[in-house]
Amino acid sequence: MSDMFYxxxxxxxxxxxxxxxxxxxLLYGDGLFEGIRTYNGKxxxxxxxxxxxxxxxxxxxxxxxxxxxxxxxxxxxLCKANNHLSGYIRLTVTRGTGLGxxxxxxxxxxxxxxxxxxxxxxxxxxxETGLVMVTASNRLPPPDVIDPRIKCTGKYTNNIQAKLxxxxxxxxxxxxxxxxxxxxxxxxxxxxxxxDGVLKTPPSHSCGLVGIxxxxxxxxxxxNNFPVEETLMTQYDVYNANECFLTGTGAExxxxxxxxxxxxxxxxxxxxxxxxxALFREHTRESGVKF
Ligand SMILES: Cc1ncc(COP(=O)(O)O)c(C=O)c1O
Numbered sequence: 047m048s049d050m051f052y053x054x055x056x057x058x059x060x061x062x063x064x065x066x067x068x069x070x071x072l073l074y075g076d077g078l079f080e081g082i083r084t085y086n087g088k089x090x091x092x093x094x095x096x097x098x099x100x101x102x103x104x105x106x107x108x109x110x111x112x113x114x115x116x117x118x119x120x121x122x123x124l125c126k127a128n129n130h131l132s133g134y135i136r137l138t139v140t141r142g143t144g145l146g147x148x149x150x151x152x153x154x155x156x157x158x159x160x161x162x163x164x165x166x167x168x169x170x171x172x173x174e175t176g177l178v179m180v181t182a183s184n185r186l187p188p189p190d191v192i193d194p195r196i197k198c199t200g201k202y203t204n205n206i207q208a209k210l211x212x213x214x215x216x217x218x219x220x221x222x223x224x225x226x227x228x229x230x231x232x233x234x235x236x237x238x239x240x241x242d243g244v245l246k247t248p249p250s251h252s253c254g255l256v257g258i259x260x261x262x263x264x265x266x267x268x269x270n271n272f273p274v275e276e277t278l279m280t281q282y283d284v285y286n287a288n289e290c291f292l293t294g295t296g297a298e299x300x301x302x303x304x305x306x307x308x309x310x311x312x313x314x315x316x317x318x319x320x321x322x323x324a325l326f327r328e329h330t331r332e333s334g335v336k337f
Contacts, residue, residue: 048128048163049127049128050124050127050128051063051124051159051161052120052121052124052159052161053158053160054158055111055112055120055158057120057123057127065157065159066157068143068144068145069140069157070141070142070143070144070152071138071139071140071199072140073145074147074200075198075202076140076141076149076199076200077138077140077141077198077199077200078102078106078140078196078198079137079138079139079197079199080095080096080098080099080136080197081134081135081136081295081296082095082135082136082137083132083133083134083295083296083330084125084130084132084133084134084162084337085132086131086132086334087131087336087337088335089122089125089135090295090330090333091258091262092118092334092335093335094261095137096114097114098195098197098258099137099139099197100114101195102197103139103156105193105196106141106196108139108156109155109156110139111155111156111158121137121160123337124161124162125162126337130163133163133164133165134163134164134296135160135161135162136159136161136162137159138158138160139156139157139159140157140199142155142157165296168297172218172300173300173301173315174301174315175301175303175315176301176302176314177217177218177219177292177300177301177304178216178217178302178303178304179212179217179219179302180211180212180215180217180305181220181221181281181305181306182208182211182221182222182223182233184204184207184208184211185225186204186222186253187204187253188224188225188253189253194230194250194251194255194256195250195255195256205234208220208222208233212233218302219232219233219235219292219302220232220233221237221284223281224253225253228248228278228279229248229280229283230248231253231255231257232292234294235257235293235296235297236248236254236255236259237254237284237290237291238260238263238290238291238292238293239283239284239288239290240287240288240289240290240316240318240319241283241286241287243272243273243318244274244275245264245267245272245273245274245318246276246277246283246287247264247276248276248277248278249276250276252278257293257294259293259294259295259298260293262329263293263322266322266325266326267322270321270325272322281306284305284310285306285308285310287310287311288310288318289310289316289318290302290303290305290310290311291315291319291322298323298326299319299322299323299326300323301314301316301323303315
């Protein structure tokens, strides 16, 4: 648990950390967030997460009250204060405080909250045995509803419905489709398959989030001479893949071995996935911003 929290420019103790009752994020899901990892006293892909946050804020007309380099320093300062050397940072921004849907009623500026936690999302053995997945019944919103590059809190109601369905069906994750039925992502992760030695993932315009772990894995794969394709996929491509894995800040790179009752490949974590997991772990040890 975070001992210290960052709230609107200051670092406060847990006992003093308060969120206003009329926070627009709380009332309407009107906010943004980033989950960021720390590994061995370094923040992983900090600038990429802050870029995504500031682009999302610009797209939703949430005026960030501090410049990006200032917030970057605050993240590092909080990490130092809590000293979770390998953990998870949650950075939340809401439009501000005010009752009523209309942002005109918001007084003051956007609210920024940051906490840090010790975190391990899935048990270690799942990285060997792999996740069982089901396809979610609900679809992702199309880009004319909300641009998939925006990482905003409100749209996660939909992902939470999909996660509830996965839980009900005893699965570890739910695969989410777009309105046309193409596979896009999971509730909190991007999805990849290996087919005949080619690494494939849906293109970011198909409605999944442009994941930072996804981009890291694509970079590592290309650097290590894996053939890579960003291509539209349906459930058929996942059912008939040789290997499948998911990527996300929380989950990192995790094998997936079944979708809707169909075993994927051998039904076990594949050799190429295991190689990418090793490359990813090595990369997390080597890179990051020190705190
Ligand atoms: C819906 C969704 N897709 C994909 C991802 C993976 O993105 P990242 O690798 O940036 O954590 C996340 C996690 O933030 C997510 O919530």
